[in-house]
Amino acid sequence: MRAVYFERNGGPEVLECQDRPAPEGEVLVDVEAVGINYRDVYERQGGGYGSAPPAIIGVEGAGTIHDTGERVAWVGVPGSYAEQVAAPRDRFVPVPDGVDAEVAAAALLQGMTAHYLAADSYPIEDGDWVIVHAAAGGVGLLLTQIAKSRGGRVIATTSTQEKADLARGAGADEVIDYDGFAARAREITDGQGVAAVYDGVGQATFAEGLKALRPTGRMILYGAASGQPDPLNLAVLAPAGSLYVQRPTLQTYTRTPELLRDRAAALFELIAGGQLDVRIGARYPLEQARQAHEDLEARKTTGKLLLIP
């Protein structure tokens, strides 16, 4: 089978599309669409994240079980940039009829992330102001929509006009630049500050985000696309208004097969019911995985990126 393999950690150039032996495991799945995620960049770069090379990269996709034809999707199967994957049965979740394979692969990881961020990390309540950074990205567009569906009011940050338009289309109430975003968020909220900051950008935004929060507000640092933030001196949280900080992972929120299935089912229900629009920003053949990573890291992409084997 064809797969995207990396023999050492490094830049996009370490990704090679090769013929590899078929994978072995409890259930063999023919892959229809592979989800690309920012975590794949961290996995490729190394530093203890994801599979160590030599390995096939990626963890997400959708397809059919080879022996039964059952439609499934997954978020935690190493070696997913491939024509086939294999894993224990309970790593796969069923895909309902109303959701096609590309949409399932596009939505599952980033959608379940957006879902737990808005419902659990800080359960957004009617009228709450929240900041969603990188709102035109994969997680960002979904989180903006889910925040709005819970009655929240969203201040979105984006880096270009095209991305600003997409964030607005997803329902963002205000779309602003990263420059001076905390002061701007305070103005928008009449000096009160926001209930939560959802930050997947990290280094470039984390410290300033603390200044945008209302008393007892929550800083949810769920990623680090710009690099890891500097270490936090906890003492700063007191005078800033008794703030909370969380560093959540999807893995924690889907740590049992039941949690995974329930979260996936809730997400697919929103999609099948037309309440969540999943934007596929680009599709690449497996051979162009390198290009996909270059585009993602260069901030050129919007919504979800897929590889089509």
Ligand SMILES: NC(=O)c1ccc[n+]([C@@H]2O[C@H](COP(=O)([O-])OP(=O)(O)OC[C@H]3O[C@@H](n4cnc5c(N)ncnc54)[C@H](OP(=O)(O)O)[C@@H]3O)[C@@H](O)[C@H]2O)c1
């Ligand atoms: N903890 C979890 O459970 C979990 C799960 C899924 C994803 N994540 C995290 O969520 C974040 C978003 O992931 P995603 O897959 O949806 O990616 P994405 O948002 O589609 O892509 C990353 C975006 O981050 C923004 N960005 C800001 N500074 C950047 C920089 N220096 N380099 C690159 N991008 C930068 C860019 O948008 P602008 O150009 O608009 O700034 C870029 O498009 C990542 O940090 C990822 O690790 C966490």
